[in-house]
Amino acid sequence: EAQVTQNPRYLITVTGKKLTVTCSQNMNHEYMSWYRQDPGLGLRQIYYSMNVEVTDKGDVPEGYKVSRKEKRNFPLILESPSPNQTSLYFCASSLQGGFYGYTFGSGTRLTVV
Amino acid sequence: AQSVSQHNHHVILSEAASLELGCNYSYGGTVNLFWYVQYPGQHLQLLLKYFSGDPLVKGIKGFEAEFIKSKFSFNLRKPSVQWSDTAEYFCAVSGSGGYQKVTFGIGTKLQVIP
DSSP: OOOEEEEOSEEEEOTTOOEEEEEEESSOOSEEEEEEEETTTEEEEEEEEEETTEEEEOSOOTTOEEOOSSSSBOOEEESSOOGGGOEEEEEEEESSSGGGOOEEOOOEEEEEO | OOEEEOOOSEEEEETTOOEEEOOEEEOSSOEEEEEEEEOTTSOEEEEEEEOSSOSEEEOGGGOEEEEEGGGTEEEEEESSOOGGGOEEEEEEEEESSSSOOEEEOOOEEEEEEO
8 A cells, every 4th residue: 555654653752852753655756745734834844855865944944854865764853852843743755746746644743841 | 935825714514515615825837736635633635636727626525626827716615515524624836847845725624514
């Protein structure tokens, strides 16, 4: 089944403790992206990657890192999480750009206390 | 900069009522337009998309949207909603071709009352 797999689904952590949210897709998509979803703000892009070793900032990249060492994987790294990063995070992939239409992962609900 | 405006943030309808959710966009070029749906507790799924050609686009589950270029609009419609249509709906816009950024609206929550 074609899908984007995110882990974990839920995560509660403390301020400053580094964490990684994993994202993997099995569709051989070139384009992958991370979004955060907050009430009243919709989805905002954090980082995106056009292919292996090619990443760039989205609209809200502060406090996040990403890497794209393999085509299928695009982890999101929070080096020192803060409470304002409490949010619902989605990974998405697309054949080429997002204009083909995204396939989204199931989401990761992160709480930073 | 591209942007998307969804005017109705929360819509409540009775089953069998007709639905129209507004979406206006701002973009200085040829656009691709999308509607995504997010059912409670789930991820976003693509409902329909417009790339070119017929401005009336039909999607899954009986939804359709009409691209009106002169009004910069891409409204979502359904003739008769069901309780199972209760969800949040997001309009999105991107440029056409290449690796274009996708910008989402803030979403419209639809509640269908049985």
